[in-house]
Amino acid sequence: xxxPLAGVRHQSYLSDSKLFPVPTDRNLLIVLTIAxxxxxxxxxxxxLNSYLQPWLIWxxxxxxxxxxxxxxxxxxxxxxxxxxxxxxxxxxxxxxxxPWEFALLIGGLAASLIGSLFAFAALRVKGxxxxxxxxxxxxxxxxxxxxxxxxxxxxxxxxQSPRFALLGQEIASGRGxxxxxxxxxxxxxxxxxxxxxxxxGRALVAVREKDYAAAILGVNSFYYKLIAFSTSSFxxxxxxALLVATFFFLAAPEQFGVNVSIQVLAMIIVGGLGSIxxxxxxxALILLMPGIANEILANAAALFRLPLGxxxxxxxxxxxxxxxxxxxxxxxxxxxxxLYANIRDYFLVWPFDQFKK
Amino acid sequence: MDIAYLSELAVNGALTGLLYSLFALxxxxxxxxxxxxxLAQGALTxxxxxxxxxxxxxxxxxxxxxxxxxxxxxxxAGLGVEKVALRRMAGRPIVMILMMTLGLDIFIRGSTLxxxxxxxxxxxxxxxxxxxxxxPILLSxxxxxxxxxxxALFVAFLLFFRTRHGIRLRAISDDYIASWSIGIxxxxxxxxxxxxxxxxxxxxxxIWGEIxxxxxxxxxxxxxxxxxxxxxxxDSIAGAILAGIFLGVVENVGSSYLDSIxxxxxxxxIVAAVLIFTVMLRPHGLFGRHDIERV
Numbered sequence: 001x002x003x004p005l006a007g008v009r010h011q012s013y014l015s016d017s018k019l020f021p022v023p024t025d026r027n028l029l030i031v032l033t034i035a036x037x038x039x040x041x042x043x044x045x046x047x048l049n050s051y052l053q054p055w056l057i058w059x060x061x062x063x064x065x066x067x068x069x070x071x072x073x074x075x076x077x078x079x080x081x082x083x084x085x086x087x088x089x090x091x092x093x094x095x096x097x098x099p100w101e102f103a104l105l106i107g108g109l110a111a112s113l114i115g116s117l118f119a120f121a122a123l124r125v126k127g128x129x130x131x132x133x134x135x136x137x138x139x140x141x142x143x144x145x146x147x148x149x150x151x152x153x154x155x156x157x158x159x160q161s162p163r164f165a166l167l168g169q170e171i172a173s174g175r176g177x178x179x180x181x182x183x184x185x186x187x188x189x190x191x192x193x194x195x196x197x198x199x200x201g202r203a204l205v206a207v208r209e210k211d212y213a214a215a216i217l218g219v220n221s222f223y224y225k226l227i228a229f230s231t232s233s234f235x236x237x238x239x240x241a242l243l244v245a246t247f248f249f250l251a252a253p254e255q256f257g258v259n260v261s262i263q264v265l266a267m268i269i270v271g272g273l274g275s276i277x278x279x280x281x282x283x284a285l286i287l288l289m290p291g292i293a294n295e296i297l298a299n300a301a302a303l304f305r306l307p308l309g310x311x312x313x314x315x316x317x318x319x320x321x322x323x324x325x326x327x328x329x330x331x332x333x334x335x336x337x338x339l340y341a342n343i344r345d346y347f348l349v350w351p352f353d354q355f356k357k
Numbered sequence: 358m359d360i361a362y363l364s365e366l367a368v369n370g371a372l373t374g375l376l377y378s379l380f381a382l383x384x385x386x387x388x389x390x391x392x393x394x395x396l397a398q399g400a401l402t403x404x405x406x407x408x409x410x411x412x413x414x415x416x417x418x419x420x421x422x423x424x425x426x427x428x429x430x431x432x433x434a435g436l437g438v439e440k441v442a443l444r445r446m447a448g449r450p451i452v453m454i455l456m457m458t459l460g461l462d463i464f465i466r467g468s469t470l471x472x473x474x475x476x477x478x479x480x481x482x483x484x485x486x487x488x489x490x491x492x493p494i495l496l497s498x499x500x501x502x503x504x505x506x507x508x509a510l511f512v513a514f515l516l517f518f519r520t521r522h523g524i525r526l527r528a529i530s531d532d533y534i535a536s537w538s539i540g541i542x543x544x545x546x547x548x549x550x551x552x553x554x555x556x557x558x559x560x561x562x563x564i565w566g567e568i569x570x571x572x573x574x575x576x577x578x579x580x581x582x583x584x585x586x587x588x589x590x591x592d593s594i595a596g597a598i599l600a601g602i603f604l605g606v607v608e609n610v611g612s613s614y615l616d617s618i619x620x621x622x623x624x625x626x627i628v629a630a631v632l633i634f635t636v637m638l639r640p641h642g643l644f645g646r647h648d649i650e651r652v
Binding site: 069075124125127147262266273311318320321 | 394442445446449451452453455456457459460461462463464465466467468470471472474475476580583587619622625626628629630632633636637640
């Protein structure tokens with residue numbers, strides 16, 4: 001990884017608003033895209049469909065939350081509720097016979113509608129109180145899902161998702177489902193990358209920094225909070241629908257509990273608030289961590305003959321997950337995205353460190 | 358529904374509500390001194406109950422000694438959590454602080470379950486389960502005892518806030534920069550409030566452990582405790598007591614009406630609804646301080 005540049009200096013507004021100020025970033029992205037497209041031919045279906053595919057779906061979801069929390073600064077502890085709305089709306093629509101393209105859109109719009117309710121809470125309160133209200137809304141959504149047989153089929157029931165199809169073409173193979181996840185994740189990523197360059201993105205950041213100050217500058221903070229919540233819920237709704245349609249294959253209320261909301265928030269905190277590449281890293285770490293912790297623990301227990309019970313082995317990943325959040329907040333509050341940015345900035349001027357900007 | 362049944366529901370609800378206030382007291386103590394909403398209070402409560410059981414069952418302590426020893430252990434555990442995790446978060450955005458307490462909650466809950474296991478066990482305080490008759494009203498003995506403990510703790514804390522240390526803490530909660538500049542050690546004050554909140558966690562852990570068994574469900578008291586704390590105003594002890602009684606009565610009476618309509622389980626719905634209405638209508642609660650924000 002070499003950057004034949006001695007820092008980034010803009011001499012026109014056009015160059016300042018370029019998508020890739022550093023050509024190597026673009027080249028790296030092209031390589032990664034090719035790797036993503038070629039992955040099904042290189043990896044076994046185990047890695048493809050149980051690691052890469054959920055990683056991509058969850059990354060798209062986490063990017064949606066990052067839009068509301070990282071860019072617009074609105075604490076959101078009810079993201080899983082909007083995912084649930086999207087998932088159930090889309091599955092019901094598909095079961096009704098509506099083609100999946102439209103079912104996904106219906107899911108996204110329904111989630112967007114419900115998600116806008118959170119914005120009305122955000123109009124009244126912010127910070128801690130917004131977090132508490134969204135948490136309470138999440139609990140109400142859990143309750144509604146568990147107690148309305150019309151939506152979920154009752155408390156311990158699950159709803160079978162119909163076969164996934166796009167453009168009249170049924171997609172059932174592992175590769176096909178992977179490409180659906182890749183396509184959706186790429187779409188969301190491109191959207192988020194461009195968002196930073198638009199007036200909308202700048203307005204969101206202004207609202208995040210101080211909504212009163214933004215209002216003085218003529219940025220209507222309620223309007224942009226509404227946009228942030230509805231857009232993030234739209235992404236969350238379609239993501240939740242895709243999660244059910246291409247990965248779980250059935251929808252159950254437990255998939256969208258409050259712990260899922262906390263997990264997505266943990267992903268963007270570990271990855272870095274307002275960082276796209278960081279979101280990818282954070283999702284990977286949080287998703288892979290239980291498996292890795294279990295693996296290490298099982299090996300260590302076998303190696304040192306530790307008398308670890310099943311219950312201990314079952315709960316240690318939870319403890320590690322909590323410890324991970326705590327350690328990241330203490331050591332690197334800006335997350336993995338900041339760590340990556342540090343390395344990139346080092347190589348950006350290497351070996352001419354004296355030009356460090 | 359006759360008046361005797363209604364008053365029985367209301368009185369028992371009020372007693373349960375006082376136990377919610379006991380839990381909320383921990384949240385209030387920490388929020389008062391450092392404006393940190395401690396979402397790990399549920400996990401601390403659960404940890405305290407498990408430590409009491411470990412001392413009395415595994416080490417063979419008598420129960421009263423186990424509770425006393427746990428009080429000391431948890432006091433220092435609270436100091437430790439503040440020192441290691443929260444002190445460095447001072448001045449950070451609220452999303453970071455919230456996430457820190459959530460991470461602590463997950464960590465403490467996970468490690469407690471990893472060490473002692475998740476099967477439910479009983480506290481066995483030796484209080485009989487026979488109901489107590491007060492005229493036509495049936496009362497649960499453990500709730501009555503718990504309410505007594507709660508009131509004793511509230512009185513103790515109200516008196517404490519009149520002592521020299523207590524006045525320091527009140528100064529810190531009023532304006533920590535001003536207290537700093539006149540020589541009050543804000544760090545010690547905040548650490549002390551964490552220690553006291555952990556001691557409160559022991560009391561609520563023992564009593565709630567006796568009522569619903571010692572297992573993971575103890576940490577789920579958080580939503581109710583948070584509702585009580587927010588309704589009372591996050592920094593008001595008297596508010597927490599009144600809000601607890603209010604929530605207990607509303608929840609008990611309301612759910613007995615609603616359960617027949619929606620088919621059970623309406624308690625959580627009522628709690629969440631109270632929480633939303635409180636924050637939307639009166640964010641600073643019944644008795645909380647109304648902070649004015651400036652650009």
